[in-house]
Amino acid sequence: MGAERRGGLVPFVAAYWRANLAAAAEYRFTFVTQVLSMAVNNSTWLAFWGLFFARFPEVRGWTFTDTLAAWTVAAAGIGLSSVFFAGARELPRLIEEGGLDLYLPQPKPVLLHVLVSRTHVFAWGDLLWGLGAFLALYPWTPVHLAAFGLAAIAVALLLTGLLTLVGSLAFWVGRSQVLLEQVYLSVITFATWPPTAYSAEVRLLLSTLLPALLVGWVPARLLREPSLPLLLQLAGAAAAFAVLGTWAFARGLRRYESGNRLAMRD
Amino acid sequence: MPRTSHLAAYAAAFATAVRNRLAYPGELALGCVFMVVIFFIFANIWPAAYAGRDQVEGLTLGQLLIYLVATETLVMSPRVWNVIQAEIRSGDVAIHWARPVDYGLWHLAGFLGEAVVRAPLTFAVGAAIVWLRMGELALSSAALLALPNFALALVLTFTIELLVGLSAFWTEDAAGWNLLVAMSRLLAGGVFLPLEMLPGWLAAALHWLPFPAMIYGPARLLADPDPAAAAALLATQAAWLAALGGLARLMLAAARRRVFVHGG
Numbered sequence: 001m002g003a004e005r006r007g008g009l010v011p012f013v014a015a016y017w018r019a020n021l022a023a024a025a026e027y028r029f030t031f032v033t034q035v036l037s038m039a040v041n042n043s044t045w046l047a048f049w050g051l052f053f054a055r056f057p058e059v060r061g062w063t064f065t066d067t068l069a070a071w072t073v074a075a076a077g078i079g080l081s082s083v084f085f086a087g088a089r090e091l092p093r094l095i096e097e098g099g100l101d102l103y104l105p106q107p108k109p110v111l112l113h114v115l116v117s118r119t120h121v122f123a124w125g126d127l128l129w130g131l132g133a134f135l136a137l138y139p140w141t142p143v144h145l146a147a148f149g150l151a152a153i154a155v156a157l158l159l160t161g162l163l164t165l166v167g168s169l170a171f172w173v174g175r176s177q178v179l180l181e182q183v184y185l186s187v188i189t190f191a192t193w194p195p196t197a198y199s200a201e202v203r204l205l206l207s208t209l210l211p212a213l214l215v216g217w218v219p220a221r222l223l224r225e226p227s228l229p230l231l232l233q234l235a236g237a238a239a240a241f242a243v244l245g246t247w248a249f250a251r252g253l254r255r256y257e258s259g260n261r262l263a264m265r266d
Numbered sequence: 267m268p269r270t271s272h273l274a275a276y277a278a279a280f281a282t283a284v285r286n287r288l289a290y291p292g293e294l295a296l297g298c299v300f301m302v303v304i305f306f307i308f309a310n311i312w313p314a315a316y317a318g319r320d321q322v323e324g325l326t327l328g329q330l331l332i333y334l335v336a337t338e339t340l341v342m343s344p345r346v347w348n349v350i351q352a353e354i355r356s357g358d359v360a361i362h363w364a365r366p367v368d369y370g371l372w373h374l375a376g377f378l379g380e381a382v383v384r385a386p387l388t389f390a391v392g393a394a395i396v397w398l399r400m401g402e403l404a405l406s407s408a409a410l411l412a413l414p415n416f417a418l419a420l421v422l423t424f425t426i427e428l429l430v431g432l433s434a435f436w437t438e439d440a441a442g443w444n445l446l447v448a449m450s451r452l453l454a455g456g457v458f459l460p461l462e463m464l465p466g467w468l469a470a471a472l473h474w475l476p477f478p479a480m481i482y483g484p485a486r487l488l489a490d491p492d493p494a495a496a497a498a499l500l501a502t503q504a505a506w507l508a509a510l511g512g513l514a515r516l517m518l519a520a521a522r523r524r525v526f527v528h529g530g
Contacts, residue, residue, distance in 0.1 A: 045452075051464055178296045189307065202310075
C-alpha cells in the first residue's frame, strides 16, 4: 500500500505538469510572447547592470561578474519554483475564498496538489533564460553543471517553502495575498542587487527571515567557486524552509472552514 | 448630453478612485512594504557606489537619491492596462462604449484619482528613508516648478498604459507587451540610472523615445530645478501626448470596427 501511494504521487505530479504546460502553450503566440518577453526582461536588467558597473566598477567588492552569476542561478531557481509549484503564490487567495474545498476531497496530499496545480507562463522565460545564460557563459564541467543544477533546485525549494509559509498565514490573518506578493518581490529584489552595500545586521536578516541572500549571493558564490560545504548550507536552508512551510500549512489546515462558495476551477 | 455633465462624470470617476484607494488603509500600508525595500536598497547601494565622490555627472549623492525617489514615484503609478484588457476580454468594453462619456478620459479620471493617493505616499516613504539614511534631503522649494511636468508625466504614463491595454483587441494577452514597455521604461526612462550616466550615444538615442519625457525629465528637474528646462520639457511632453493620444484614438476607432461581443 505504501509503495503504491509513493508510486502514485510521481505519475500524478508528472501528469499535472504535462497538463499545465499543455494549457499554457494552447495559445501559442501568447505563450511564446510571454516567454520571450521575460527573457528580454532579464537581458534588459543585465544590460542595465552592465551600464551601471561600467560607470561604477564595483560596490564594495561586488562586480558585474557577481551580478551575472546571481542572476543566472536566481532566474533558473525562480523559474523552477513558478513553473512547477506556482500554486504557492495563489495560496492566500485559495484559503480566503474557500478554494481549498476543491482539493480536500481529492485522494492526494492537499499541499502538494495545490502547489503543482498551476504554472506561470512567464516563469518558463526565467527558467530557459537562466539555463541559457549558464550554458553560454560558464564551463560545462561536471562540477559546474552540478553546482548550477543543485543550486537552482535549492533556490526553487527555498522559494516554494517561503511562499508556502507566508501564504499559510492566511489561515490565521485574512487578506494576506498582498503580503505574500510584497515578500516575494522583496526577496527577488534583494537577491539581484549587490548585497555588499548592507551592514552585517541587514545581511543576517537577508539570510534568515527574508532569505534573499540565499537566492542570490550564495548561489552566485557557488557558481563561481563550487564548494560542497556551501552547497550543503544552501540545501539545508532550502530544506528548513520547505519543512517550515509544510508544517505551517498543516497546522493552518486544521483551522480551515469551507465557505460553501460555488465557483469554476480556474 | 451637455458637456458639464461629462465633466461631472469624470469628476465622479476621479473621486470614486480616490475613495477606493483609501477604503482599505491596511492594504495601502502593506503596499508600502515593497517601496520601503526599494528605497532602502537605493539608500545603501548608491552611497557605496559613489564611494566618497562629491559628484557624478553633475549630481551629488543627495540629488541622485531624490532623483531616484522621483523616478520610483512615477514608475509606481497605477496600472490600467490590465483593467482595460479584462474589459476587452469579457466584453464589458461594449457597455462602456454605450455610455455617453469618452472611454479613454473615463479611465484617465480613475487613473489620476488613484495616482493622487499613491504618488504622494510613495514620495513621502522614499524621502523619509533617504532622510533617515543621509540625515538631510536635497530638496528645495524651487522643485515645486516641476509639478506641472509631473502631472503631464502621469498623463503620458496613462496613455502608454491605454495603448498596451488596447492591444488586447488584437492579441489575446497584453502582458508580454506590458513587460516590454516596462523594460523600455526602466532603461530609457532612467529609472535606476540617470541618462547622463549612460554612454553619450545611447543617451542621445534614448531621448527619441517618450520615456525620458515621462520619467527622467521630471525627476531630473526635481533634483536640480531649472525653469528653462522645465518649460522645454513641458513642450516635449505635450508633443508626445499629442502623438500617443492620437495613436490611442486611432486604435480605439479601429477596435470599434473589430470588437465582437458574444452576448449571453
